[in-house]
Amino acid sequence: MRKVPMFCGPSVPKRRCLAQAPKDSCSSKCIVPCRQLKKTMDVGQMQRQWIDYTKSLFLEKGFLDGQFLQLQQLQDENNPDFVVEVVSLFFEDSERLLKDLTFALDQNGVDFKKVDAHVHQLKGSSSSIGAQRVKNACIAFRNFCEEQNTDACLRCLQQVKQEYCIVKNKLETMFRLEQQIVAAGGSIPTELSFIG
């Protein structure tokens, strides 16, 4: 990710600004209005970037579903970090469960009830935060637990781990974009009407 551009002003030596795109570079004679305008453009660009990114998470391949929107709507001035807090809990909880699942499936006599219990937990929390693909992978996993099929369960575990890693990266990227917007003085768009 590019860093937030530096302000350009009379005190800055003659050089190109660190701009988001080459066409945004100012001449050395930057004046305050330019700086303000530049700041607004950058925030606007970042906000558009955030919208495009969020949109892709929902519409392309369905990494997130409507439940994630519910979480975002719960965030307010009293709980400005609610989404990050809940998602962080989800990361911690999931990593613990994935570790437990790996261990349980590695045993000589696999305890499928235990495996199923762990998957049930992971299915629940992924569903609650809107991590749709993780949830779906867990549903498939539970079917094989019922069949007591170790090989299939191991494949499912791989699948769940993969989906988890992907959604974790996506969410962390989204949070980074949000931090950048806020650091530049902007606010996170609340209009996500593109979601059906």
Place this chain on the structure above:
Amino acid sequence: MAASSSSNWVMESGDVPHVLAVDDNLIDRKLVEKLLRNSSCKVTTAENGPRALELLGLTSGGQNNMNGRSKVNMIITDYCMPGMTGYELLKKIKESSVMKEVPVVIMSSENIPTRINKCLEEGAQMFILKPLKQSDVRKLTCQLMN
């Protein structure tokens, strides 16, 4: 009005409802707590049935008095919990002369009609499918305040 078990849950106007939320899943506990707080409820959470019973003053050996038990206006519990299920918790609450009038809501991620009927027959106020949404909780708290 004579003191009766029903006075445990009838709220006076201006009172904030106190809800006990029971769920073994940490993320779900946090979510239900926020949803309830957003609907102006005071919330206590418990991670399992036995802990919930303790908070309600219903542990075995406990007397039928209200010492140390804060008035709870509603209980919302997950169905699938290790040890004591939400259904078993519901039964224990309904068996108690002190708490049986308190509305109990069951949540589950699984839409199983026999499960739902079983809970409703045992006296559950409502059965809600997870994941919970703000509209679900609003519906509940509206009922509670009427």
